[in-house]
Amino acid sequence: MDILQLIVSGLANGCVYGLIALGFVLIYKATEAVNFAQGDFMMLGAFITLGFTNEHYLGLPFWLSVCLAIAIMGMLGYLLDLIVLRRMFGQSQVAVVILTIALGFVIRFIAGAIWGHEPQSLESPIAGVELRFGGLALGMDEIWVIIITVLLTLLLYFFFARTKLGVAMQASSQNQLAAYYMGIPVKRIHSMIWALSGIVATIAGILFASKGSIDPTAGLLGIKAFAAAVIGGFGSLPGALLGGLIVGLVEPFAARYMPAGYSQIFPYLILIIMLIVRPHGILSQIQTKKV
Amino acid sequence: MKQDNKAPLLKVDNLESFYGPIMAIRGVSLEVNEGQIVTVLGANGAGKTTLLKTISGVMDPEKGTVVLQGSEIQGSAPDAVVNKGVVHVPEGREIFPILTVEENLKMGAYTRSDHAQIAADMELVYDYFPILKERRTQEAGTLSGGQQQMLAIGRGLMTKPSIMLLDEPSLGLSPLLVREIFTIIRRLNHEQNVTMMLVEQNAKVALEVAHYGYVLELGRIVMSGEAKKLQQSKDIQEFYLGAQQETQRGQRRWKQRKTWR
Numbered sequence: 001m002d003i004l005q006l007i008v009s010g011l012a013n014g015c016v017y018g019l020i021a022l023g024f025v026l027i028y029k030a031t032e033a034v035n036f037a038q039g040d041f042m043m044l045g046a047f048i049t050l051g052f053t054n055e056h057y058l059g060l061p062f063w064l065s066v067c068l069a070i071a072i073m074g075m076l077g078y079l080l081d082l083i084v085l086r087r088m089f090g091q092s093q094v095a096v097v098i099l100t101i102a103l104g105f106v107i108r109f110i111a112g113a114i115w116g117h118e119p120q121s122l123e124s125p126i127a128g129v130e131l132r133f134g135g136l137a138l139g140m141d142e143i144w145v146i147i148i149t150v151l152l153t154l155l156l157y158f159f160f161a162r163t164k165l166g167v168a169m170q171a172s173s174q175n176q177l178a179a180y181y182m183g184i185p186v187k188r189i190h191s192m193i194w195a196l197s198g199i200v201a202t203i204a205g206i207l208f209a210s211k212g213s214i215d216p217t218a219g220l221l222g223i224k225a226f227a228a229a230v231i232g233g234f235g236s237l238p239g240a241l242l243g244g245l246i247v248g249l250v251e252p253f254a255a256r257y258m259p260a261g262y263s264q265i266f267p268y269l270i271l272i273i274m275l276i277v278r279p280h281g282i283l284s285q286i287q288t289k290k291v
Numbered sequence: 292m293k294q295d296n297k298a299p300l301l302k303v304d305n306l307e308s309f310y311g312p313i314m315a316i317r318g319v320s321l322e323v324n325e326g327q328i329v330t331v332l333g334a335n336g337a338g339k340t341t342l343l344k345t346i347s348g349v350m351d352p353e354k355g356t357v358v359l360q361g362s363e364i365q366g367s368a369p370d371a372v373v374n375k376g377v378v379h380v381p382e383g384r385e386i387f388p389i390l391t392v393e394e395n396l397k398m399g400a401y402t403r404s405d406h407a408q409i410a411a412d413m414e415l416v417y418d419y420f421p422i423l424k425e426r427r428t429q430e431a432g433t434l435s436g437g438q439q440q441m442l443a444i445g446r447g448l449m450t451k452p453s454i455m456l457l458d459e460p461s462l463g464l465s466p467l468l469v470r471e472i473f474t475i476i477r478r479l480n481h482e483q484n485v486t487m488m489l490v491e492q493n494a495k496v497a498l499e500v501a502h503y504g505y506v507l508e509l510g511r512i513v514m515s516g517e518a519k520k521l522q523q524s525k526d527i528q529e530f531y532l533g534a535q536q537e538t539q540r541g542q543r544r545w546k547q548r549k550t551w552r
């Protein structure tokens with residue numbers, strides 16, 4: 001019985017990792033930059049929602065706050081690309097990496113200054129309810145996290161496979177030059193991808209904060225999500241989710257059956273084994289160009 | 292260089308483009324009239340691709356003008372240039388490898404929103420390239436080289452261009468496929484009245500389909516004329532068509548000088 005419980009809570013954690021990893025991969029695929037502030041985006045999105053909805057702050061209705069937070073984070077992602085990253089065009093990738101790491105620090109301090117450094121929990125309708133079947137206790141929040149992640153994944157799949165804008169996003173990440181030649185506004189699409197990954201991060205943040213508490217250092221979770229993205233195959237959206245689920249599932253089992261202190265290293269151990277055995281990740285989407 | 296007195300569809304005047312400090316195009320002027328195929332011949336590094344990139348807005352010129360239907364377009368963003376009716380079919384079959392053939396074609400119509408017309412144009416492309424219809428749900432990266440070239444041309448047609456810039460469609464294809472593609476290029480020009488600017492190293496096939504030709508060397512136009520006249524020209528024959536002239540002594544002359552040097 002407690003195996004099932006471990007699986008559910010592992011999957012729920014994995015969904016959050018997977019969504020953050022998805023943000024990494026979205027930006028990497030489109031712009032070949034790695035956004036190390038992705039975890040901090042998640043934290044900021046959660047805190048913005050918390051700031052709108054918690055009684056202690058504005059006390060707005062939960063769903064309204066979610067919509068506002070998504071809109072704000074989407075806008076932030078878009079403007080970040082428009083104002084900062086577009087100017088980095090032609091700089092080395094290291095410059096972009098350092099920029100995003102620094103950005104992560106800035107976001108952490110700003111969040112700390114506004115909402116304080118104490119852990120807080122989001123007053124969300126899905127938090128704290130438990131389902132009981134006999135000896136089995138499942139957190140409603142964990143089930144909701146899984147359901148929402150599945151829905152969001154389906155929505156994103158539909159967006160990328162079926163809508164013109166989604167296909168254009170794929171096209172410009174597969175062959176940027178050809179996208180320019182076809183009149184696709186590649187730069188605007190990059191900004192929209194940043195917006196999209198800001199939105200996905202916000203949803204991940206809301207789910208994360210509903211399951212427990214959040215403080216400004218929660219963004220460091222991004223490192224674990226980064227490992228998940230590499231395990232799944234950096235450059236593959238389904239791979240990011242899969243990597244997230246693997247890391248999420250391994251954690252509770254390692255914590256249960258391994259001596260304390262060793263369980264923490266498991267995600268990274270998988271990462272290292274993966275890099276040795278299959279460096280492109282599980283679901284790599286490497287296409288060799290025909291000449 | 293005047294061809295006739297009607298205003299040309301595309302007029303390039305004294306264009307200069309740089310790759311960093313290197314001047315790749317040194318004052319090129321040329322004209323393309325509506326309904327024509329105009330070819331620009333040149334060897335590796337002559338500046339052919341740079342010329343097309345400058346026209347389509349991927350590169351900005353240092354000097355000179357590009358006039359399309361009376362308005363200057365040099366230095367515009369590439370998507371703006373496509374909106375004005377210039378499409379660049381790049382060399383080396385730059386397709387979207389993980390999208391299907393049909394999605395590739397739809398991306399060609401990205402700037403358009405007239406759905407009925409887009410569907411009609413898609414059928415037109417499938418008429419000219421039946422193999423693409425057969426493979427329409429397949430990922431484009433799995434097509435053969437010749438099919439990818441067809442897809443690149445078809446995708447270009449989907450933008451409904453008033454002029455199509457074709458960059459070396461013969462590159463890396465077997466002689467048979469080159470013939471097939473050029474037959475289709477000629478048919479598109481004849482039947483659909485697509486104006487084309489065709490950049491080629493393969494002077495033989497290019498001069499067969501073109502109405503007018505320019506020869507580009509080291510960034511300069513060194514010769515121009517009706518395609519038929521160029522085919523007759525001794526220099527073109529020797530340097531681009533590979534004809535060998537024999538002297539009275541029965542030996543090949545190695546140090547032939549070009550008349551434009």
